[in-house]
Amino acid sequence: MKKSRIISVALTLALVLTTVFAGTESIFADSTRAISGASSTGLSTFAVNEDGSITATNMNSKTPADTYNVKYSKDNPFAGAIKLPKAGTFEFNIVAGANTTVALYDSLTATTPIATKNLYQSYDGSAESFYVKAKKAGTYYIAFYTNSTTECTSQFNALYAPSGNVTPTKNKEYFSSATSSSYTYYKITAPSTGYIKIQFPHGTAGNNSVYSIKLMNSKKSKNLLKYVTKVNYSKNFTTYAAVPKGTYYVAVKSTTDSCYGIKLNFTKVTENSGSSRSKAKSLLKGNTKRGTILVTQTSSNADWYKIKVNSSQKVNLAVKTLTGGSSGGIRVSVYSSGKTKAFGSYDFYYGDPAGTLNLYTDYNGGKLAKGTYYIKVQKYGNGNGQYQIQWK
Structure with missing residues (x-):
């Protein structure tokens, strides 16, 4: 199950600040007023920075975020300065000691907050997360x-997911601020033919997260997937792209998340297939063939293998795939020697990635007659991916 990234807030002692605002009336406090009543002297005692602020911790940092205790009441609200080193999305994890309205402002003279959230008192020490997108680096006020x-x-801590294009570390989750109207580009290099695994381990919308994906060429001028691919809960927040050697950009945007974690990994695939039926490579009983159907291939480009059945027998081909693309997947078809029409085929895609093909000849007791048979592997629809076929 996919969960939002919530940092447990340790109930440790920290610096305390109280400042005086006018009273409010309602189940939650009114946070639509200006923050200009905050005491600059009080703010300067909030944290260890010389200017009295604290600095939000990058989610990608190995340094854990500090936890702060804050004291406040109806007649004495709390305010403090938070530095954001880079544009992105704030994540405040808060254990509320009473029914509370938390607000974030972009200046001490702001007449309205950027965002607010009502929090119910936590009786079990659990934290709620407050996410706010910030278009630029600077000092903000909570x-x-x-x-x-x-x-x-x-108690609360302050983190942020940075925005902007990056080259993530291979197979390591990178936390990024989400963009809904434009794409964020993640660079990855394929040193050989293989496949890229694109995974979203965390998202602020949890199981409701949806990501729009494109795989761009080295110049970011062409989507090699042809169409935008949607990655969501039904795909286990994972998709694949089989690629030749080269440099690529995974382009991502999301209308559901404030920020998310993305993980990219490349796996090399050594393939020994034939490019045509006449050049089909032999698949021996008990052996496995692995290959790729690349994003650059068309349905007319296929991988060919052949099996030689020396006597009438049961023949089972175990197929496993890892597929991607906006639709479609990988098609496996089997032909008898001398025949141009397949006597059987099966389509594999993200919802049905693996299975066993039981090959037999009609009226032969469930066995395949002696002879040579050809296996064709190709894309269908807009699919691509990696596959393996084993003659069991």
């Missing part, structure tokens, strides 16, 4: 409001 007349204590 405020806590409550209608509780008794002073309460909440």
Whole structure:
């Protein structure tokens, strides 16, 4: 099950700040007013930075985010300065000590907050996450409001997922700010023929996350998948792209998430197939053949293998695939010697990636008659991917 990335907030002592605002009335406090009433002296005591701010921790950093205790009440709300080193998405993980409205402002003179969230009191120490997109680096201000007349204590930490194009470390999750109207580009190099695994281990929308994917060439001028591919819960938030040697850009956008984690990995595939029926490579009983149907291939380009059945017998071909593309997948067809029409075929795709083909001749007791048979592997629809075929 996919879960949102929520950081557990340790209930440790930290620096405390209280500032005075006017009172409010309602189940949650009113956070639509300006933050200009905050005491600059009070703000300067909030954290260890010389200017009185704290710095949000990059989600991709190995350094854990510090936890801060904040005290506030109806007559004494809390406010503090948060530095954002790079444009991206804030993630505040908050354990609320009372029903609380938390707000983020872009300046002390702002008349309205950038975003707000109402939090119910946490009775079991669990944290809620507050995500806010910030278009630029700079200093922001977080405020806590409550209608509780008794002073309460909440805990929070501050992280951020950076925005912008990057080259992620191979097979390591990279946290990125989501974009909904434009694409973010992730560079990956394929040192040989193989396949790229594109995975989204975490997203702020949880199982409702949806990602629009393109695989761009080295100049970012052509989508090699032809159409946009949607990656969601039904695909286990994973898709694949089989590619020849080269440099590629995985382009991603999402209308569901504030930020997400992406992981890219490349796996080399050594293939020994024939490019035509006359050049088919032999598949021996008990052996396995592996290959790729590349994003650059058309349905007329196929991989060919042949099996030689020396006597009437049961023949089972176990097929496994890892596919990608906006639709379609990999088609496996079997031909009798001298025949141009396949006597059987099966389509594999993300929803049905593996299976066993039981080959037999009619009226032969479920066995395949003696002879040579040809196996054709090709793309169907807009599919591509990696496959393996074993004669069991």
